Amino acid sequence: MTLRVLVTGGAGFVGSHAVAALLARGDDVCVFDNLSTGHRSAVLPGARLVVGDLADHAAVDAVLADGAWDAVLHFASLSLVGESMREPMLYLRTNVGNGLHLIDRCIHHGIGRFVLSSTAALFGNAPPGAIGETAPIEPGSPYGESKAVLERALLWADRIHGLKSAVLRYFNAAGADPEGRLGEDHRPETHLIPLVIDAALGRRPPVQVFGTDYDTPDGTCIRDYIHVSDLAQAHLLALARLDHGSVTYNLGNSAGHSVREVIASVARVGGRPVPHGFAPRRPGDPASLVAASARIMEEAGWQPRFAALDEIVRTAWAWRVAHPQGYAD
Ligand code: UDP
Numbered sequence: 001m002t003l004r005v006l007v008t009g010g011a012g013f014v015g016s017h018a019v020a021a022l023l024a025r026g027d028d029v030c031v032f033d034n035l036s037t038g039h040r041s042a043v044l045p046g047a048r049l050v051v052g053d054l055a056d057h058a059a060v061d062a063v064l065a066d067g068a069w070d071a072v073l074h075f076a077s078l079s080l081v082g083e084s085m086r087e088p089m090l091y092l093r094t095n096v097g098n099g100l101h102l103i104d105r106c107i108h109h110g111i112g113r114f115v116l117s118s119t120a121a122l123f124g125n126a127p128p129g130a131i132g133e134t135a136p137i138e139p140g141s142p143y144g145e146s147k148a149v150l151e152r153a154l155l156w157a158d159r160i161h162g163l164k165s166a167v168l169r170y171f172n173a174a175g176a177d178p179e180g181r182l183g184e185d186h187r188p189e190t191h192l193i194p195l196v197i198d199a200a201l202g203r204r205p206p207v208q209v210f211g212t213d214y215d216t217p218d219g220t221c222i223r224d225y226i227h228v229s230d231l232a233q234a235h236l237l238a239l240a241r242l243d244h245g246s247v248t249y250n251l252g253n254s255a256g257h258s259v260r261e262v263i264a265s266v267a268r269v270g271g272r273p274v275p276h277g278f279a280p281r282r283p284g285d286p287a288s289l290v291a292a293s294a295r296i297m298e299e300a301g302w303q304p305r306f307a308a309l310d311e312i313v314r315t316a317w318a319w320r321v322a323h324p325q326g327y328a329d
Pocket of ligand 1: 193
């Protein structure tokens with residue numbers, strides 16, 4: 001069955017890959033994006049782009065009224081842990097304010113299915129080990145807090161209004177479209193894998209490792225990197241699962257890699273050393289975030305295609321080599 005889907009933030013990194021997955025199965029896709037961090041050319045031909053801001057309530061109502069939407073996928077948000085530690089109220093006001101308003105208007109317009117991009121940053125300094133869906137929510141940053149509020153709101157939207165939702169808690173999205181059409185292009189870039197790749201390519205100064213005194217085997221932070229196309233596929237499967245009721249899934253590869261291991265992977269894949277140095281910890285960074293993702297595998301049949309770190313890095317490397325300046329626009 002093909003769906004009519006509205007994708008907020010569909011010009012961004014994860015959103016654009018989700019749009020690619022929706023288009024590939026023949027869905028009718030409309031992207032709503034203010035292009036503040038997204039890119040016009042990250043919206044593949046086949047999807048309609050409405051340039052608009054979620055804070056513009058008239059624009060939100062106009063797009064929601066513009067069709068019988070089967071689902072809204074909500075990616076558009078501020079998403080940097082470090083920035084949220086400097087601008088907490090900006091993060092809470094923007095992410096919570098825009099998100100609550102969108103949920104409210106979806107209910108008003110009779111939309112039955114909603115997918116929220118949530119985050120591992122909900123879990124703050126979780127005890128060592130893989131984190132399942134029932135782990136306590138104790139955000140370590142205003143960014144994580146903003147998503148926690150939206151998760152709670154969706155619970156009530158279901159209980160009272162019957163809005164079915166999929167809450168997808170991304171661990172570290174990385175990699176690029178295996179067909180080479182889409183990739184990661186944040187400005188400024190703050191994410192580890194693209195920075196490490198650019199350092200290896202000599203396009204940036206040496207990458208700085210933030211903290212070497214964490215309570216981890218090599219002293220650097222451990223993250224669970226998940227390929228963005230695997231993440232995109234999870235959205236399709238979670239959407240289908242909503243016929244059985246709302247769901248919450250933690251999405252990673254159930255394997256952690258330290259910052260030093262990421263640097264080693266890029267050196268292997270790129271076949272050259274990675275110039276790097278060492279810097280203090282970045283505020284808000286938990287020592288370790290690793291997903292337990294069995295639930296979505298068992299309930300929705302999700303299977304990652306690019307589970308190995310080197311495979312993830314390989315697709316990211318290919319995109320950055322092919323697009324030295326990122327997207328054209
Ligand atoms: N990191 C780093 N140097 C950088 C950027 C990131 O050491 O220049 C570390 C960061 O502290 C974290 C991991 O790499 O432990 C992943 O950070 P990223 O910003 O990519 O994603 P996040 O975990 O914040 O979502």
